[in-house]
Amino acid sequence: MTKAKTPVDRRETPEATAPAKVQAEAKSSHDFVMFRETLESIVVAFVLAFLFRTFEAEAFVIPTGSMSPSLQGQHKDVNCNECGHRFRTTASVEGDETDKAKANERQLEAQLDAGQRELSAARSSGHQRRAADIQRQLDYLTNELTRVRQHIKNIEVVGGMCPMCRNLMPMRPDLPKNVAEDFSGEEIELQPSYPGDRILVNKYGVDFSEPERWDVVVFKFPGDGNMNYIKRLVGLPGEEIRIYQGDIFVKPIDAAESEYQISRRPAEKVAAMLELIHDSDYESATLYNAGWPLRWAATTPDGWQVDAKVDGKNVVQRFSIDQSASDPLAWLRYRHITPNEGNWEYARRLAKDGSDKTMLEEAEKAGISRGEWDARLRANEIPKLITDFNPYNASLQRYEAEGRGWQLGANSMHQGTEWVGDLAIDATVEVEEARGQLMLDLVEAGNHFRATFNLADGKVELTAVDARTGEALDFKATGQTSVNAAGTYELRFANVDDQLLLWIDGELVDLGDTTYDPDKLLPTGRKGMIPWASANADEDQGDLAPAGVGALDAKLTVTRLALLRDIYYIAIKAGTDSRAMVDFESTVPMDELFAQPDRWGVFAGRRKRDFKVEEGQLFVLGDNSPASKDCRLWKEAENGAEPGGPYLDRNLLIGKAVAVFWPHSWGTYPFSEKLPILKAIPGWPAFGDMRKVR
Incomplete structure (x- = not known):
């Protein structure tokens, strides 16, 4: 029987990519997984009833991916078959819609069975006219049953796109033979669909205190008291909310336009909401062997030494430098070069x-x-802008694949439609000698935001530079860090919500006030914050090289680099904008737009959308903005219908999401092969995925 594999690092489980068994077993495997999940839900319900009957708490299973990547709805949870990276893609459509279709299927089957009995009785009694009428009805029911069964097949999720290597990974074995042959001849495994995260909701607090901005809240959907929604609280009573350039701005109701201020999130919220763009641990060997360029490259002659070696399905990289005092500043830079x-x-x-x-x-x-x-x-081997691509949205359904002639690829609108300038860089650095300087650099709208470490004493300085002129901008923050001796350090530097944040070994560094106002700091002001790159390839490439690691008079090695992005709220308003989830007007194909600097003027026209939040109301948004039906899309209603407009009535609030307490299980226990009875017992959850909701 095909097994549901635990998506962990392929280096730990070489067998994780072993081929599935015969296609005929795929359905029974899927049914067994569904049985297990149902049984687990019952067990969890009893456990919660026992543990929380005296507390104001409630369990809630997230149905959709509107809060991805922070929280997951029904999804497939896999390791990429090409690079080993674990990612999730939506399977929400395999939930309610499939359940409804299967209920319809069972009803039609019952009607056909009853009709066949009536037909036999009519023929036996010689009522030919009655038999003919029954046969016509049976023909209609048979056609309907065929249509329903085809619909169930059509909406199956058959593939998903890896965010690291952009491989469209097939996820069902019952695909055309040529599809499997195209994928290196590997037999395709069935990837089961798992339910959404099971979260615990604190109902007690909202009765006695007001929720805070950026809390994740659960509420009754306006107009349907039986349906619970989960979103992030963004707007509070008595405020006007503006969505602009992917960020949230706030001012008191009826205050002047100039009163709008960006709403900055606490550091722990920022960290929880970042989404991984690229990790150097997951470069695909298949692409590399075909001549595809690596994302990180040295841009200074005789500077960084890049050691890249194929190891199984990945390319292991180390970036080393050993400089003397007379050597110039040397840079490694990231290029967002994604294969199609x-x-x-x-x-x-x-x-x-x-x-x-x-x-x-x-x-x-x-x-x-x-x-x-x-x-x-x-x-296609050219750098592009960073977009709001989310692998959760880049699933492929059977009908889409058939429509493409089984050329597996994701819908272009699911591969990112917005330029994202708020980024973060992770670096694992082995300092071999405590001398010289190390720099982490992020670019937004042609401006470099930089953290410079003095490796001798651990002092760090944050600065900003205009890439167009090379001139320093009027920004500086300083602090003391532990990076002052030989050793290995985990560094993270972020530029999010017009503030710079720095973590070392998971701890936030206190650098005082690191916020900035683009209208005061940047020559272009906020309105002019559009991507920029020099027309000369030998000069500063700005937003086409949006992250870098620099070294001066240093001896160190970088063993891992990763780039992350902030979420991007799309400015759209029901009744004002089209349903297309895009922030600007453009007729240029997306792949051209993000790669060609002469097209980037369209970003100056990104929309602003404003929303009033009156007393007794709240404003909520989903983290997965392109796939979230939130306050932005709730229309002004007629005749008192609900929702009555782009707001949430405070009375519909259930509580605050506290923790993911029972992530889906992988369906197996240790020793289950030797003790088959264990397979029928509800699996334990994936403990590593238990976490607080931030």
């Missing part, structure tokens, strides 16, 4: 065939010269 399905097709065929001879012959038969073929192949 054509790049993946080439890389897989090259890995399978051992050469590109067959592909070249096919191109020549199609009238494509070698030069043109090479140009097409490398056309």
Whole structure:
């Protein structure tokens, strides 16, 4: 039987990519997983009833992905078959919609069974006209049953896109044979759908105190008291909320326009809401062997030494430098170079065939010269802007795959539609000698925000530089850190909500006031905060190289680099904007827009949308802005219907989300192969995924 594998680092479990068994077993495996999850839910309900019957607490299972990546709805939880990175993609459609369709299927089957009995009785008694009428009804029911069963198949999630290597990973074994052959000949495993995070909701506090901005809250959906929603609280009574450039701005109702101030989140909220863009631990060996460039590269001659070696499905990288006092400042920089399905097709065929001879012959038969073929192949090897891509939204349903002729790829609108400038960089650094300087650099709208460490005494200085002119901006913050001796350090530097934040080994560093006002600090002001890159490839590439690590007179090694982004709230308002979840008007294809600086003027036209929050009301948004039906989309109602507008009535609030207390289980216990009876017992949760809700 196909097993549900625990998505952990492939280095720990080499067997995690072992092929699934025969396709015929896939359905029974899926049904067994669903049975286990149902049984677990019953057990959890009894446990909670016992533990919390005397407390004002309630369990809640998140149904959809509107709060992803912070919290998960029904989803598939997998390791990428190409790079090993664990990611989640939505399977919400396999929940309620599939359940409704299957209920319809069972009803039709029962009607057909009853009809067959009536038909037999009519024929036995010689009532031919009655039998003919029954047969026509049976033909109709049979066609309906065929349609419903096809609908159930069509909405199945058959694939999802890895955020690291952009591989569209197939997730069901009952796909056309050529699909499996295209994926290095590996047999495709069934990836089960898991229920959403089970969270604990504190109901007691909201009766005696007001919730705070940025709390995650659960409430009754206006107009349907049986449906609970979960969102993040953004607006409080007596405020006007503005969504602009992906951020939240607040002012008192009826105050002047100039009173709008950006709403900055506490550091723990920022950390919880960051989404991973790239991790150097998960570079794909398949792509690398096909000549695909690595994301991090040295940009200074004779500076950083990049050691890259293939290890299984990954490329292990180490970035080392050993400078003297006379050597210039040396940089490593990140380029957001993401492959498309054509790049993946080439890389897989090259890995399978051992050469590109067959592909070249096919191109020549199609009238494509070698030069043109090479140009097409490398056309996508260019840096692009960071977008709001979320793998949770990039699932692929069966009907979509069939419509593409089984060329697996995600919908372009699910691969990011907004430029995101609020970023964070993670670096694991081995300082070999306590001398010189180490720098972490982030770029937003052509401005460098930089943390410079003095490795001799641990002092750090935050500064800002205009990339267009190279001139320092009027910003400085300083502090003391523990990075003052040889050793290994985990560093994180973030530029989010117009503030700079620094963590060392997981601890926030106190640097005093690190906020800034773009209208006062930046030459362009806030309105002019659009991406920038020099037209000369040898000069500062600005937002096309949005993160960097610098060294001066230092001896150190970086063993891991990761880039993360903030969530981006899309400015859209029901009754004002189209349903397209895009912040600006543009007819340029997204892949061109994010790669071509001469197109970036459109970002100056990003929308502002304002919302009033009256007394007794709240304003809530989902973290997964492109996929969240929140206050932005609640229309002004007629005749007293609910929701009555873009607000949440305070009386509908249930409580504050406290913790993810029971993440889905992986369906197995230790020794379950030797003791099969264990397989029928509800599995224990994935303890590593238990966490506070931030």
